[in-house]
Amino acid sequence: xxxxxxxxxxxxxxxxxxxxxxxxxxxxxxxxxxxxxxxxxxxxxxxxxxxxxxxxxxxxxxxxxxxxxxxxxxxxxxxxxxxxxxxxxxxxxxxxxxxxxxxxxxxxxxxxxxxxxxxxxxxxxxxxxxxxxxxxxxxxxxxxxxxxxxxxxxxxxxxxxxxxxxxxxxxxxxxxxxxxxxxxxxxxxxxxxxxxxxxxxxxxxxxxxxxxxxxxxxxxxxxxxxxxxxxxxxxxxxxxxxxxxxxxxxxxxxxxxxxxxxxxxxxxxxxxxxxxxxxxxxxxxxxxxxxxxxxxxxxxxxxxxxxxxxxxxxxxxxxxxxxxxxxxxxxxxxxxxxxxxxxxxxxxxxxxxxxxxxxxxxxxxxxxxxxxxxxxxxxxxxxxxxxxxxxxxxxxxxxxxxxxxxxxxxxxxxxxxxxxxxxxxxxxxxxxxxxxxxxxxxxxxxxxxxxxxxxxxxxxxxxxxxxxxxxxxxxxxxxxxxxxxxxxxxxxxxxxxxxxxxxxxxxxxxxxxxxxxxxxxxxxxxxxxxxxxxxxxxxxxxxxxxxxxxxxxxxxxxxxxxxxxxxxxxxxxxxxxxxxxxxxxxxxxxxxxxxxxxxxxxxxxxxxxxxxxxxxxxxxxxxxxxxxxxxxxxxxxxxxxxxxxxxxxxxxxxxxxxxxxxxxxxxxxxxxxxxxxxxxxxxxxxxxxxxxxxxxxxxxxxxxxxxxxxxxxxxxxxxxxxxxxxxxxxxxxxxxxxxx
Numbered sequence: 001x002x003x004x005x006x007x008x009x010x011x012x013x014x015x016x017x018x019x020x021x022x023x024x025x026x027x028x029x030x031x032x033x034x035x036x037x038x039x040x041x042x043x044x045x046x047x048x049x050x051x052x053x054x055x056x057x058x059x060x061x062x063x064x065x066x067x068x069x070x071x072x073x074x075x076x077x078x079x080x081x082x083x084x085x086x087x088x089x090x091x092x093x094x095x096x097x098x099x100x101x102x103x104x105x106x107x108x109x110x111x112x113x114x115x116x117x118x119x120x121x122x123x124x125x126x127x128x129x130x131x132x133x134x135x136x137x138x139x140x141x142x143x144x145x146x147x148x149x150x151x152x153x154x155x156x157x158x159x160x161x162x163x164x165x166x167x168x169x170x171x172x173x174x175x176x177x178x179x180x181x182x183x184x185x186x187x188x189x190x191x192x193x194x195x196x197x198x199x200x201x202x203x204x205x206x207x208x209x210x211x212x213x214x215x216x217x218x219x220x221x222x223x224x225x226x227x228x229x230x231x232x233x234x235x236x237x238x239x240x241x242x243x244x245x246x247x248x249x250x251x252x253x254x255x256x257x258x259x260x261x262x263x264x265x266x267x268x269x270x271x272x273x274x275x276x277x278x279x280x281x282x283x284x285x286x287x288x289x290x291x292x293x294x295x296x297x298x299x300x301x302x303x304x305x306x307x308x309x310x311x312x313x314x315x316x317x318x319x320x321x322x323x324x325x326x327x328x329x330x331x332x333x334x335x336x337x338x339x340x341x342x343x344x345x346x347x348x349x350x351x352x353x354x355x356x357x358x359x360x361x362x363x364x365x366x367x368x369x370x371x372x373x374x375x376x377x378x379x380x381x382x383x384x385x386x387x388x389x390x391x392x393x394x395x396x397x398x399x400x401x402x403x404x405x406x407x408x409x410x411x412x413x414x415x416x417x418x419x420x421x422x423x424x425x426x427x428x429x430x431x432x433x434x435x436x437x438x439x440x441x442x443x444x445x446x447x448x449x450x451x452x453x454x455x456x457x458x459x460x461x462x463x464x465x466x467x468x469x470x471x472x473x474x475x476x477x478x479x480x481x482x483x484x485x486x487x488x489x490x491x492x493x494x495x496x497x498x499x500x501x502x503x504x505x506x507x508x509x510x511x512x513x514x515x516x517x518x519x520x521x522x523x524x525x526x527x528x529x530x531x532x533x534x535x536x537x538x539x540x541x542x543x544x545x546x547x548x549x550x551x552x553x554x555x556x557x558x559x560x561x562x563x564x565x566x567x568x569x570x571x572x573x574x575x576x577x578x579x580x581x582x583x584x585x586x587x588x589x590x591x592x593x594x595x596x597x598x599x600x601x602x603x604x605x606x607x608x609x610x611x612x613x614x615x616x617x618x619x620x621x622x623x624x625x626x627x628x629x630x631x632x633x634x635x636x637x638x639x640x641x642x643x644x645x646x647x648x649x650x651x652x653x654x655x656x657x658x659x660x661x662x663x664x665x666x667x668x669x670x671x672x673x674x675x676x677x678x679x680x681x682x683x684x685x686x687x688x689x690x691x692x693x694x695x696x697x698x699x700x701x702x703x704x705x706x707x708x709x710x711x712x713x714x715x716x717x718x719x720x721x722x723x724x725x726x727x728x729x730x731x732x733x734x735x736x737x738x739x740x
Contacts, residue, residue, distance in 0.1 A: 055079040068094035076101070082110035083126045098123045107131075111191060111222065112139045127154030134159060136189070140221035142166035142707075142738065144187060155192040162187035164196065166737045167707035177207035179708050180736060182216070194220045218739055225251045230259070237729040239342070241266030255279045269294040271343055283319030283328070290345065301723040310335045312345065327357040337376045341724045349377050363397040378722060383420040386523065390415060405435040412544060414524075422521050423459040428452065428544050443489050450482040454544065456520055463518045476519040480547055482511040484538060499562045505574070507536050507554040515547040516584050522546055530590040531627070532601045532615055535574045540591070552578040556600075567607055573600035575620070588626075588650050595620050610634040637673045644668070664688035677705045694718055709735035
C-alpha cells in the first residue's frame with residue numbers, strides 16, 4: 001500500500017490533537033507533501049508516488065517505526081487509488097503491506113459500489129483480502145449480503161452463503177424477507193466481466209423456495225446492454241390458443257443490436273419475428289420481419305388442403321446528408337390482407353411505403369417523396385390503388401421588406417399512376433405577397449395577393465357529373481388569382497389571477513368562380529372536413545386538386561382565459577358565408593349552401609388533474625349537432641378517467657357516390673393506482689350507430705415496484721374480417737429486475 005513512501009522515517013508517538021481538523025490537515029500535508037522533498041526525483045517518479053499515496057484521517061494515530069505498524073482510531077478514513085475505507089479503527093503492517101479494519105467498516109469502490117462489513121483484512125492496495133459479515137450495495141441499489149467474502153485482485157469478490165435481491169425491505173418489518181431473492185452457497189461478482197454468478201442457488205418469493213438452479217448468471221448493474229434472453233410473455237386467445245413468446249436479445253456491437261422473438265401458438269403454429277437496429281454515423285435503420293409456415297385457411301377460417309408461408313416486413317431509416325439535407329424511408333409490406341390482424345401485429349387497413357428526401361435552409365424548404373400503398377380491406381383492388389412517384393415540392397419565404405411585407409413561393413410536382421384506372425400528372429406554382437400591419441388603435445390587418453397556376457396531364461378521368469360519359473385524357477389546367485383581407489382586434493383584460501383575451505376575426509377572400517373542371521381528378525382532396533381548424537383557411541381542401549372558389553367571408557370570435565397558476569380556457573366559434581352555392585362541396589359537408597354551419601371548439605384545462613376538449617359543428621338552421629367530439633380526462637393517480645365521444649353526420653363527396661355514413665362512437669377508460677404498487681385498468685370502445693355495438697373491451701391488473709413487475713390483461717375484440725374472427729385474449733407477463 002505504500003504507507004512508508006508517504007511518511008518516511010518520521011515517528012509519531014500517540015498524538016492527541018486538541019483541534020481534530022488541524023490534525024487532519026497537518027497529516028494530509030505530511031502524507032502528500034513528500035513528493036516535493038527530493039528535488040532530484042524525476043517527474044515520472046513523483047507522479048507514480050502521487051498515485052500510490054495513501055490519505056489517512058483519524059482522531060488518533062500511533063506509528064511504531066521499528067515494528068512498521070500504524071494504528072489509527074476514531075473516525076478513521078483512508079483513501080488510496082480511488083478506494084476509500086471508513087472504520088472505527090485500523091492497523092497497518094508495513095512489512096507485509098496488510099491493512100486490518102474493525103467496527104462499522106465501509107469500503108467504497110471507484111465503480112460506485114459500497115461494501116459494509118464487521119471486519120476487513122486487505123493488502124496490495126486494498127485489492128486482495130477477506131471481509132466478514134458483508135453487505136454489498138451495487139450501483140442500482142440492489143444488495144448482496146454474505147457470511148464471508150474474499151476479494152481477488154480488486155476485480156473479483158467471492159461471497160459464501162450469500163443472498164441477492166434488488167427489492168427494498170419493508171420499513172415496518174425489516175427482518176421479513178423481500179418480495180423475491182436469490183440464496184446461494186456461493187456468489188461471485190466479477191467486476192471485470194461485469195457478471196454476477198450463483199452456484200447452488202434457490203429463487204425465493206416471500207422467503208419460500210420457488211426454483212432451484214445449480215448455476216445461474218446475470219449482468220451486474222453497470223451493464224447497459226448484454227446478449228441474453230428477455231422476459232417471456234404468455235397469452236391465450238380463442239383463435240390462436242395458448243401463446244408463448246421468448247425474446248432473445250443480441251448485442252452485436254455498440255452500434256447495432258437485434259431481438260429475436262419466436263412465438264408459439266397451440267392453434268396457430270409458430271411465428272418467427274424479430275427486429276434489427278443499427279445506428280450509423282449519419283443515421284439509423286430498423287428492420288422488423290416475421291414469417292410463419294401454417295395451414296391454408298379460407299375466408300371463414302376453415303383449413304383447406306396444403307400449407308403456406310405468411311409474413312411481413314417493416315423497415316424504416318433516417319439519415320443526414322449534411323446540415324441542410326436528410327433522407328429516409330418507411331417500408332411496410334405483408335404477405336396477405338389478414339396476416340397482421342390474425343397475429344395481432346398491426347390493425348391498419350393500408351400499408352405505406354414512403355422513401356423521401358428533404359432539405360431546410362433558412363426559409364427555403366424542399367422535399368421529394370414517393371408513396372406506394374398496399375390495401376388490406378376485402379374490397380381493395382391493388383390494380384386500382386395509386387402509387388405516387390415522385391411528389392416534389394419547394395417553398396420559399398422572403399425576408400421582411402417594405403412595411404413588414406414579405407413574399408412566398410410554392411411549387412409542387414406530382415406523378416400519380418395506377419395499373420388500372422386514372423393517371424394524373426400535375427405541376428403547380430403559387431406566388432403570394434403578404435402585408436401585415438397594425439393601426440394605432442390596436443387593430444391588426446393582413447392583406448395578401450395570390451396567383452396560382454396548375455398544369456395537368458391526365459388519362460382516363462371519369463366525369464364526376466356524368467359517370468357514364470366518356471373518360472377524359474390529355475392536357476388541362478387553370479389559373480386562379482385570390483385576394484385576402486383579414487381584420488383582428490384583440491382585447492385584453494388583466495386581473496390578479498387571470499388574464500382575458502377576446503378577439504373578433506373577420507376574413508374576406510375574393511376569387512373567381514369555378515376552377516374545378518371535370519377533366520381534373522380529385523386525388524389528394526377527398527379527405528375533406530369542415531371544422532374549427534380550417535375556418536380561416538384560404539382553401540379548406542387538404543390538397544391541391546380542388547380549389548375553393550368565389551367571394552366569401554369567414555368570421556368568428558376567439559376567447560382565452562389564462563390563470564396565473566397555469567390553468568387556461570380557450571374557445572372559438574365562427575361561420576363562413578358565400579354569395580353563391582359551391583357544388584364542389586358534397587351534401588352534408590356544412591359548406592354546400594350560402595351560409596355554412598357553425599363550427600367551434602372549447603378547451604378547458606384548469607389544472608393537471610382535469611382537461612376538457614369539445615369540438616363541434618352545428619346546423620346553421622336548427623343548431624343541432626352535426627359533428628360532436630368530446631375528450632374528457634381527469635382525476636388523480638388513484639382514479640384517472642378518460643372519455644372520448646365522436647358524432648359525425650353523413651357526408652357525401654362532390655360526386656355524391658362516395659363519402660361516409662353516420663358515425664357515432666364512444667371510447668372510455670379508467671386507471672386506478674389504488675396503492676403505491678397496484679393498479680387496475682379497464683377500457684371500452686362502442687359503435688353507437690343503429691347497426692353498431694361493442695367494438696372491443698379489456699381490463700387489466702398491474703403490480704410494479706423497484707424489483708418486480710406483474711401484468712395481466714383480459715379483453716375481447718368483436719370485429720370480423722374474413723378468417724379473423726371475434727377473439728378473447730388473456731395476456732400474462734412477469735418481470736424480475738436484472739433477471740428478465
